Amino acid sequence: MKCRSCRQPAVIEVRRHNAGFCAGCFLRHCREQVARAIHDHAMVERGDRVLVPVSGGKDSLGLWDLLLDLGYEADGLYLGLGIGEYSDESRAFATGFAEGRGLSLRVLDLPAEHGFGIPDGAAAARRVPCSACGLSKRHLFNEAALEGGYDVVATGHNLDDEAAVLFGNVLHWSTEYLGRQLPVLPAARGFVRKVKPLIRLGEREMAAYCVLRGIDYIVEECPMAEGNRHLGYKAALDAIEERSPGSKASFYLGFLERASHRFVPDATVEQERLGPCISCGAPTTGEVCAFCRLVEKAHAAPAPRSEAVSVGRPRRRARGDA
Amino acid sequence: MKIRLRNPRREVEMAGPLRVHVLLDRLALNRESVLVIRQDTLVTGDVLLEDGDEVEVRPVISGGGA
Ligand code: SF4
Ligand SMILES: [Zn+2]
Ligand SMILES: [Zn+2]
Numbered sequence: 001m002k003c004r005s006c007r008q009p010a011v012i013e014v015r016r017h018n019a020g021f022c023a024g025c026f027l028r029h030c031r032e033q034v035a036r037a038i039h040d041h042a043m044v045e046r047g048d049r050v051l052v053p054v055s056g057g058k059d060s061l062g063l064w065d066l067l068l069d070l071g072y073e074a075d076g077l078y079l080g081l082g083i084g085e086y087s088d089e090s091r092a093f094a095t096g097f098a099e100g101r102g103l104s105l106r107v108l109d110l111p112a113e114h115g116f117g118i119p120d121g122a123a124a125a126r127r128v129p130c131s132a133c134g135l136s137k138r139h140l141f142n143e144a145a146l147e148g149g150y151d152v153v154a155t156g157h158n159l160d161d162e163a164a165v166l167f168g169n170v171l172h173w174s175t176e177y178l179g180r181q182l183p184v185l186p187a188a189r190g191f192v193r194k195v196k197p198l199i200r201l202g203e204r205e206m207a208a209y210c211v212l213r214g215i216d217y218i219v220e221e222c223p224m225a226e227g228n229r230h231l232g233y234k235a236a237l238d239a240i241e242e243r244s245p246g247s248k249a250s251f252y253l254g255f256l257e258r259a260s261h262r263f264v265p266d267a268t269v270e271q272e273r274l275g276p277c278i279s280c281g282a283p284t285t286g287e288v289c290a291f292c293r294l295v296e297k298a299h300a301a302p303a304p305r306s307e308a309v310s311v312g313r314p315r316r317r318a319r320g321d322a
Numbered sequence: 323m324k325i326r327l328r329n330p331r332r333e334v335e336m337a338g339p340l341r342v343h344v345l346l347d348r349l350a351l352n353r354e355s356v357l358v359i360r361q362d363t364l365v366t367g368d369v370l371l372e373d374g375d376e377v378e379v380r381p382v383i384s385g386g387g388a
Contacts, residue, residue, distance in 0.1 A: 001366045011364040015354075020366055057384055160383075207357050207382040211364055219328055219380060234383055238354050 012208045015245035023212045030209045033200040034066045041183045043195035044152055050074040051150040051192075053141045054097070054105070056090030056218045058210045059156030061097050063198055065213060067154060068103075074154070077144050080109035081133060082117020083224060090218045097215065106148070108140060116298035118224065124301030125294050129224035132294055139282060139291035145192040158198040158206055163252040164233040171233075179267030182260060190276065190283035199256075202248070323371055325349075326378040338375065343367035346379070355383050 001010040003022035010020030014029075021029055038044050050067060054060040054076045067074040078094040080087050091107070098105035111117045116124070122132035145153045162181070169177045187193040198206065210217050225231060240247045270285060277289035284290065325334045325345070336345065342358050342365055358365050359378040371377055 001368050010366050012357075013366045023364075058382070059384065203384060204354060204357065204382045207380065208364055211357065211359060211380075221329055221381075221384065225384070231383070238352050238383075241354050242352050 011212070012205075014202075014205065016202070016241075016249055018245070026208065027212060030062075030201060030205060031066060031070060033205075034063075034197050035070055037183065037197050037200045038070075038195075041195070043184050043197055044072055044154070046071075048072070048151040049149065051077055051141070051145045051148060051153050053077045053079065053137065053153065053155060054094045055156070056093035056097075057156070058206045058215070058217045058219075059158050059161075059198060059203065061093070061215050061217050062206045062209045062213070063154060063156045064097070064103070065215060066209075067197070068101075075148070075150075076103060076105035077141065078105060078107045079137060079140055080107070080111065081136075082109075082111040083119060083222060086218075086220065086222055087117075089220070093216060093218045097217075106144065108144065110136060110140075114295055114298075116295070120301070121294055121298040122224075125297040127294075128228065130228050130230070133224065135290045135294065139289065142190075142192055142194075143280075143282065146190075150192060151187075152193040152195055154195050154197055156198055156206075157196040158201055158203050159248060159252060160203045160234060160237070161230075162196070162199055163237055163248040164230050166252055166255055167233040167237060168229060175263050175266040176270055177267075178260070179263035179265065181255075183256065188271070188283070189274070190281070199252070200249075323373050323375045323377055326376075328379075329381055338371050338373040340371045341367070342369050342371060345371065345377075349379065351379065356381055 001013060001020040002008065003010045003025050004019035005025040006022060008022040011023050012026055013020045044050060050072050052060060052064045052067065052074050054064055056078070064074055064076055076094065076098055078091055080091055095105060095107070097103070118129050118133045118136070121136070122129040125132055141153050166181060168174075169181060183196045183199050185191070185194040201209075237248050237251075273285045274283040276282070277284045277287070277292055279288050279292040282289045282291070323336055323338050323340075325336055327334065327349070336348070343353065345358070346353050346356065346367070353367060357380045359380060360369070360371065360375050
């Protein structure tokens with residue numbers, strides 16, 4: 001197979017584009033897709049300070065690399081989730097990337113600063129781990145961005161992630177979520193702007209980008225993901241994609257172009273009911289925000305059995321770099 | 323040739339020569355969900371793998387629902 005641009009031997013085939021790429025042309029393709037997403041959706045302006053939450057995985061580290069390469073001012077944020085070995089390893093990949101390139105990375109740790117990890121917190125709140133994790137990340141990323149004076153938070157959600165979320169939202173006709181499933185959430189009272197510059201790149205492309213750029217990332221899956229609905233949706237979409245390449249892109253990008261605006265009214269009703277959390281001040285529709293409720297439940301729960309030998313629960317510490 | 327696989331980590335031996343897409347069919351893997359890496363470089367489905375090649379089949383799916 002030959003590169004579609006320069007006819008050199010290809011190293012990767014992207015069936016959605018019906019094309020092979022050599023390493024150089026593929027990297028250029030990735031940069032162009034990110035530049036186009038940023039431009040089409042007015043995600044980031046020159047001079048904006050961008051905060052990139054990095055998990056140590058391919059998407060977030062690849063995104064950080066791409067943004068810097070495109071000339072944006074971007075710092076990293078790593079949040080330790082207290083998921084055993086997985087968290088230790090993923091932190092090593094995030095710090096290794098930052099140190100190797102002399103980049104600024106802030107490291108936060110959920111257990112050290114809030115006294116619980118995702119597995120225990122989720123169990124105490126009777127939530128599935130990814131839901132407790134997602135709400136913690138949304139809260140803490142936003143808080144860190146406000147504290148650090150950043151204009152925008154850029155996350156590594158890729159085309160496959162967004163297509164899978166869309167699939168779930170359509171399957172259940174969650175019109176409010178459909179109205180909020182946008183590549184840019186503008187800044188609002190208490191919220192920093194949030195953008196997803198990787199929406200035009202699939203996860204296979206992101207993995208290939210990292211391999212070709214020599215970015216070391218954690219390949220192992222988070223142990224909490226196993227069996228979650230999101231992975232099931234991805235498998236279903238991949239089975240369709242295998243038979244007709246381009247389906248995922250036309251599903252998600254077509255939604256953005258032709259359907260997403262129809263659901264915006266469903267989401268704005270919710271937005272208008274936002275007020276400050278009485279405990280932390282973050283915007284919420286209730287009295288106490290979802291993160292503060294999670295913290296409260298995690299602290300109220302008896303110590304998990306796995307920690308029965310340790311003395312008491314970790315105490316909450318003041319916020320700051322861990 | 324030695325084939326390294328992940329999730330769970332394991333190694334299998336296969337006799338070459340063998341095309342990448344045939345290898346993936348034999349492993350019952352969807353080509354949209356993996357990359358094939360030979361001696362640190364990516365290879366496309368039509369490439370012929372030989373005995374003595376060091377091959378890694380790397381999954382690309384990540385599962386965070388949020
Ligand atoms: S898989 Fe779930 S628990 Fe693990 S990091 Fe992702 S969202 Fe969090
Ligand atoms: Zn080329
Ligand atoms: Zn709160």
